[in-house]
Amino acid sequence: MASEKESRPIISTSPNSITSEEPKVVVVENGKMVDVQDKEITMEGLRSITTYDQWTQLIVSGPLPKPRYKHGAAMVQEKMYVLGGNHNGRYLGDMQVLDLKSLSWSKLEAKAQPGSSELTGTVTLAPYAGHSLVPWGNKILSLAGHTREPTESLTVKEFDPQTCTWSTLRTYGRSPSSRVGQSVTLVGETLVVFGGEGNGRSLLNDLHILDLETMTWDEFETTCTPPSPRSEHAAACYDDRYLLIFGGGSHSTCFSDLHLLDMQTMEWSRPEQQGIAPEPRAGHAGVTVGENWFITGGGNSKKGVPETLVLNMSTFVWSVITGFEGRAPPTSEGSSLVRHTINGEDFLVSFGGYSGRYSNEVYALKPSRKPSLPSGQISEPGTNGLPPISVAANSSRGVIFEIEELQDEKNIKRTGTSQTLLQTVKGEKNQIEERLNQEELQSSQLKKELAIVENRNVELTKASNFVFTESCRKCHTFFFHLTIEVIPLPRWLLQSITVISH
Structure with a gap:
């Protein structure tokens, strides 16, 4: 089984870019240095990752950002924008940019948009953490979060990467109360804000929707049992209709429950889940790729959670993609996770987090979309909005690596399995x-x-x-x-x- 260190590509050219003339690329395979210079592989940025379902630390250049957690991150074109966060109990207000093509960091000095009532001149936003960054077209929206001087209502700010300007958007209707640790999910042409922790550490489970066409806030009445009040949970949208809420925590415990909201009927439900039973967690990050929802990081009162999970949102089957040892960002609380696509191939990029120390490292994973076989049993849905009890044993979850030398054997096994399944189906x-x-x-x-x-x-x-x-x-x-x-x-x-x- 290849270790993380063994599978990491080593590029001996300039860290800023790799020329197309005669790149010298060396990859460690099974403890041996293999020259892949003549192979037809484009070694540029994330494309240097050749293995699937395994976190790989990226070697980056440029001035490194200050280590942090509870920051915001968003992808626009080929760049990951990182804003704010918390370091040693201090809020940060800087904006950092990682070019995923050259794997180089840079810091932006933002300006105010002409006519903005709040921002003037060359500015740095008021330091804050626990906010949400959401890409909207070629711009980025920033919502919620706490600062040294909390406000009563939630504000919406917009960043334009083309002009490097910030502006405060005018909204209509009743704005949600200010909060931290909420989820903000893009559903069609709307932003859905759920839960979080308000001023005075009050836990919330309210639902607010911002229509991005009219910039109008609405607080919708829902039916059936909503998730219990929580913060630091993860949320995702499926089929431009369904909102999923997973995990999170209160002041005394962490949850492992899954809730579904039908945005057409505004009805909450607890879907019947299959596969492994996820451990309770809060402070985790999630991102969707097709109908798969990837969950990484987070922790509970006992430990950090090392496994990277995937939920098939059409079948509600949980699987383990990979595990991760050590105190790396994918096992951290408050790390960020974004998705980047290159020539139709998806990559997950994780930055920062806290796992006993603050991190500014960048890790990437190329999902194969072939999760490991489910193990353990899923916990039954709770009643009265209570979270289910997780019953999966930690020992049943291991690190899943794809070993290149066993591909032929795997293909033979898959062929035999397919024939057996075909015969079974015909008999039935x-x-x-x-x-x-x-x-x-x-x-x-x-x-x-x-x-x-x-x-x-x-x-x-x-x-x-x-x-x-x-x-x-x-x-x-x-x-x-x-x-x-x-x-x-x-x-x-x-x-x-x-x-x-x-």
Whole structure:
């Protein structure tokens, strides 16, 4: 099994860029230095990562940002923008940019947009942490977060990378109260804000929606049981309709529950989950790739959570993608996670976090979209909004690595498995067809018996006319006796005929 250090590519050219003339690229494979100069591999930025489902620390250049956690991060084109955060209990207000093509850091000096009422001249935003950065087109929106001087309501700021300017957006309606540790999710043309921790450390589970076309806030009434008040949870959107909330924490505990909100009916539910049972966690990060929701980092009152999970949002099956040892950002609380796509291939990029120390390292993972087989049992949904009890054993989760030398053997096994599954499906199909034929024969026989009973019913009705002159009680007694001894009938038909006789 290859270790993290062994699988990390080593590039011996300039850290700022790799020329296309004669790049000298050396990759460590199974403890041996292998020259891949002649291989048809484009070694540029994230493309230097050749292994799947394994976190790799990126070698970056430029002035490194101050280590931090609870910052915001967003991808616009080929750059990751990092804003604010917390370091040693101090809020940060700087904006750092990582070019994922050259893997180089730079610091931005933002300016105010002309006409902005709050920002003037060359500015640095008021230091804050626990906010949310959301890419919107080619711009970035910043919402919520706490500063040294808390405000009563939540404000929305917009950053334009083209002009390097900040502006405060004017919104309408009743703005949500200020908060930290909330989730902000883009659903269609709206931003959905859920939960967080308000002023006075009050935990929230309210839901607010900002229409980005009209810039109007609405607080919607929902039905059924919402998630309990929490902060530091993760949220995702599926199919531009469903909002998912996972995990988070209160002042005394961490959660591992999953909640689903139908944005059309505004109804909360607890989907039936399958696969492994996620450990309770708060301060984790998540990002979606297609119908898969990747969750990394976070921790609870006992430890940090090393496994990177994936939830298939169409089937609600949890799987472990990979584990991670040590105090690296993917196992940290308050780290950021973004998605970047290069030529149709996706990469997850993690920055910062806290795991006993503050980090400014960058890690990346190329997901294969083939999660490991589920292990353990999923916990049953709780009642009255309570989180479920996690029952999965930590020992059942291991580090999953893809070893290049075993690909042929894996392909053979997959082929044999596919043939076995095909034979099983065919056998089940034959059994179902045989059962259907039997059901059709039984149905035909029942129809014939019903026709016979109906004919007997007509004859019996004619034969019973002569007893109608008797009293009702005698008629009932004689007719009951007649039907039993002359023509045996089913109980339901006997009762029907008795009623008709009356």
